[in-house]
Amino acid sequence: MFACHFHASDYRVLLPELFVRAIDYVVSQDLHALDAGRHTIPGIDPDDAFFMILEYQTTAESPVGPEFHHKYCDVQFIIQGEEQFGWAELTDTQHQQLSQEYHYDPQRDICFFDPQLVTLSYQTMSHDQFYLFSPRTAHMPNLSVTTTSQVRKVVIKLKYPA
Template identity: 55%
Template sequence: MFISDFNSSDYQALLPEQFVAAINYVKTQDLVNMALGKYPIPGIAEEDAFFVVMEYDTNVESPVGPEFHKTYTDVQLIVKGEERFGWAEVTDEQYEQLAKEFSYDSEKDICFTALDAVEMSYQAMRYDEFYLFSPKTVHMPGLSVSSPGLVRKIVIKIKQPC
């Protein structure tokens, strides 16, 4: 997992050009007032990167459990409300074993695992920061910080290079 502040120039030096372009475009949008839904990122093919504006209620416990992806990296940021998330970095062996054991869905690019499948760390999302979850980062978003509440979140999906 990689965490950065939008006001920092560090991420621009550390991340691939396509990631930087996607993040820089999204941060210029009116994310608080944008309609919910999926959006393209100008200059990048939609199958390579897009972002989703979503709202949902957080939960004390996840109704679906931890997740990971194979095709896309998630870049997540919160624009309204508060959210806590769990995460765990996994080895190549763990990653392949989880994909087999918990039936990776290639059409939706997601695999949900059991909560006890990996040892998770937890933290709250902060405004003006983004959280990058690579395919080898199992993550569990949507958890409440103090009590369940409405969250507005942006998820940028960026295709992993082959």
């Protein structure tokens, strides 16, 4: 997992150009005014990058468990509300085994699995940071910090440069 303040220049140096272009475009939008759902990024092939505005209530426990991907990285950040997430780095072997055991869905590019199989670290999302989850980073978002919170969040999906 990579966490970075929007005001820091680190990500512009460390991340691939596609990631920087997508992040910079999304944060320049009026994210409170956009409808919830999927959005394209002008000048970028929708198969390479797109973003979603999500609205939901956090929960004390995840109903689906941690998730990971194969094709896309997630960049997530909060627009409104508060949320905690769990995360764990997977080895290549774990990624492959969990994909087979828990039936990775290539259509949705997602695999959910039993949280007891990894040791998750927990972090509260800060409003001035984004969080990048690579395909080898299992993540369990949408968790309550102390009480249930109505959340509006951005998830940018970026094709993994494999």
